[in-house]
Amino acid sequence: MDYLFKAFRDAFGLIVGLDGEVYYVVWTSLKVSLAACLLAALIGVPLGMKIALARFRGRTCVLLLLNTLMALPTVVVGLFLYGLLGRRGPLGALEILYTPAGIILGEFILALPIVANLTVSAVKGLDPRLLLTCKSLGASPGQEARMILVEARYAVTAAIVAAFGRVIGEVGIAMMVGGNIKGFTRTMTTAIALETSKGEFELGLALGILLLLVALIVNVALQMLQRSKADD
Amino acid sequence: MTEGAAYILEDVTFAYGERVALEVPRLEIPRGKVTAIVGANGAGKTTLLHLLGFIEPPRTGRITFFDKDVAPEEALDFRRRVGLLLQDPYLFHTSVLANVEWGLKLRRVPVKERRERAMRALEQVGLSGFERRAAPALSGGESKRLALARVLALETDVLLLDEPMSHMDRESAGRTEQVIRELNRERGVSVLLASPDILWAQALTDNVLSLHDGKIVPASLANVFRGRITDAGRSFETAKISIYLGDTEAAGTHLAIDPSAIVLSKEPLTSSMRNTLHGRVVAISEEAAKVRVEVDAGERFHVLITKKSLETFDLRLGDEVCLSFKSTAVKLF
Numbered sequence: 001m002d003y004l005f006k007a008f009r010d011a012f013g014l015i016v017g018l019d020g021e022v023y024y025v026v027w028t029s030l031k032v033s034l035a036a037c038l039l040a041a042l043i044g045v046p047l048g049m050k051i052a053l054a055r056f057r058g059r060t061c062v063l064l065l066l067n068t069l070m071a072l073p074t075v076v077v078g079l080f081l082y083g084l085l086g087r088r089g090p091l092g093a094l095e096i097l098y099t100p101a102g103i104i105l106g107e108f109i110l111a112l113p114i115v116a117n118l119t120v121s122a123v124k125g126l127d128p129r130l131l132l133t134c135k136s137l138g139a140s141p142g143q144e145a146r147m148i149l150v151e152a153r154y155a156v157t158a159a160i161v162a163a164f165g166r167v168i169g170e171v172g173i174a175m176m177v178g179g180n181i182k183g184f185t186r187t188m189t190t191a192i193a194l195e196t197s198k199g200e201f202e203l204g205l206a207l208g209i210l211l212l213l214v215a216l217i218v219n220v221a222l223q224m225l226q227r228s229k230a231d232d
Numbered sequence: 233m234t235e236g237a238a239y240i241l242e243d244v245t246f247a248y249g250e251r252v253a254l255e256v257p258r259l260e261i262p263r264g265k266v267t268a269i270v271g272a273n274g275a276g277k278t279t280l281l282h283l284l285g286f287i288e289p290p291r292t293g294r295i296t297f298f299d300k301d302v303a304p305e306e307a308l309d310f311r312r313r314v315g316l317l318l319q320d321p322y323l324f325h326t327s328v329l330a331n332v333e334w335g336l337k338l339r340r341v342p343v344k345e346r347r348e349r350a351m352r353a354l355e356q357v358g359l360s361g362f363e364r365r366a367a368p369a370l371s372g373g374e375s376k377r378l379a380l381a382r383v384l385a386l387e388t389d390v391l392l393l394d395e396p397m398s399h400m401d402r403e404s405a406g407r408t409e410q411v412i413r414e415l416n417r418e419r420g421v422s423v424l425l426a427s428p429d430i431l432w433a434q435a436l437t438d439n440v441l442s443l444h445d446g447k448i449v450p451a452s453l454a455n456v457f458r459g460r461i462t463d464a465g466r467s468f469e470t471a472k473i474s475i476y477l478g479d480t481e482a483a484g485t486h487l488a489i490d491p492s493a494i495v496l497s498k499e500p501l502t503s504s505m506r507n508t509l510h511g512r513v514v515a516i517s518e519e520a521a522k523v524r525v526e527v528d529a530g531e532r533f534h535v536l537i538t539k540k541s542l543e544t545f546d547l548r549l550g551d552e553v554c555l556s557f558k559s560t561a562v563k564l565f
Contacts, residue, residue: 129322137335
């Protein structure tokens with residue numbers, strides 16, 4: 001028990017003492033996760049809107065695929081990208097294996113189906129009279145899409161936040177594609193795994209606490225967003 | 233006459249899947265007038281308004297709008313020239329003012345003018361002072377008025393109003409009626425409004441289009457009775473009464489009698505009118521500028537009279553009255 005208590009005390013010491021290594025790892029994690037989510041939002045939101053609004057052959061299959069991809073195991077993505085990005089792989093020339101860009105790509109693949117799928121639900125959950133009303137007021141298809149996005153803003157933001165929650169806490173891709181290189185591709189999750197195996201329990205614990213803190217902040221932000229929606 | 237028509241429809245049909253919802257061989261809607269489209273629920277009123285608002289292209293046929301043929305690819309341009317108030321409009325999750333300004337924003341109206349027009353429209357519907365309120369928090373009647381203001385702000389030459397008075401209290405309905413009349417009289421706006429209330433529509437305007445099962449019928453849809461023609465085509469029998477038709481070639485299973493063509497009297501009239509029925513007044517109500525009298529004469533009849541004749545008659549609930557009408561006031565379909 002003493003051992004755990006001491007570990008917690010040392011971990012807080014590292015956090016409060018603004019330990020350089022700890023914060024560099026936190027920064028790397030935030031950087032790659034935010035970049036991956038931004039990319040996923042840029043592609044996933046329009047994609048989700050298109051799928052929700054359009055009627056095309058194979059739509060059900062696309063939805064099924066997106067649903068399946070939401071449960072994508074991170075090590076599978078890591079493995080797949082390792083094969084593609086490795087020196088002998090078809091995308092080896094990009095030379096992004098074991099770089100932050102490699103992690104961003106992997107986490108983007110992880111986040112995209114989440115953003116797209118939840119955007120589909122967000123748009124489908126809108127009032128069915130919205131589209132007709134936009135049309136009746138003289139909106140062009142582009143203006144209609146913009147209004148749909150505005151009306152679905154809270155749910156779409158929640159979709160991006162959910163994707164962020166998933167990628168910030170994943171370890172498989174960061175480990176296999178990032179390589180856990182100190183001061184370069186080491187993220188919170190890979191650092192926790194490594195430091196703990198090295199016996200640096202306090203450092204792992206400090207990072208674990210910070211990871212939980214990030215999750216907490218994300219959830220508080222989400223809740224505030226939902227509350228402001230209820231006030232509308 | 234082509235000149236003076238806001239719309240001309242030729243061989244227009246529309247269907248939802250296999251179900252034909254509208255069939256109009258030819259229809260002219262006059263420019264600068266108030267036209268009412270009446271019919272029961274599902275008669276095709278909303279479908280017709282959506283076609284006239286260029287929301288949907290017709291399945292077949294063509295529509296001419298102010299002497300121009302409307303091609304499907306130009307629908308958006310034409311759509312922006314009409315103001316369509318939907319039967320059940322959606323209000324955007326933003327302020328009242330932003331709701332009204334949205335349609336103007338789409339048309340790239342400059343900010344200052346946009347604001348002026350929005351404020352004017354809100355005043356017209358009696359919502360001045362509501363600008364900053366959140367639109368979804370409005371009551372049912374206020375929401376409908378806001379939706380109307382959103383359409384009025386577009387200042388189009390044509391207004392298509394789908395049941396504009398539904399969900400409105402009497403005061404709002406009266407105000408809306410007044411706005412419609414003013415716009416028509418002062419700016420020459422062509423107004424088309426759909427309503428299930430035949431008598432209200434007939435009291436509001438002389439131009440009443442009756443829709444029945446997706447078809448335009450050449451009759452007022454008030455006093456519609458189901459029955460069959462008997463006596464070698466000279467009478468029409470419902471389950472309760474018999475109506476004299478005169479020498480007519482017309483056929484059908486429905487009969488309608490124009491409520492303005494029925495004469496009310498306390499004693500039987502000595503006139504050329506071949507149909508006289510006795511009944512009892514069961515309801516009297518105000519309808520636009522006229523008075524609606526309901527008479528139970530076996531079947532229930534609706535009669536429109538002026539306020540003046542109500543006074544000279546001294547008509548009261550429960551009075552025994554005679555209903556007289558010519559056989560030419562009777563339409564079969």
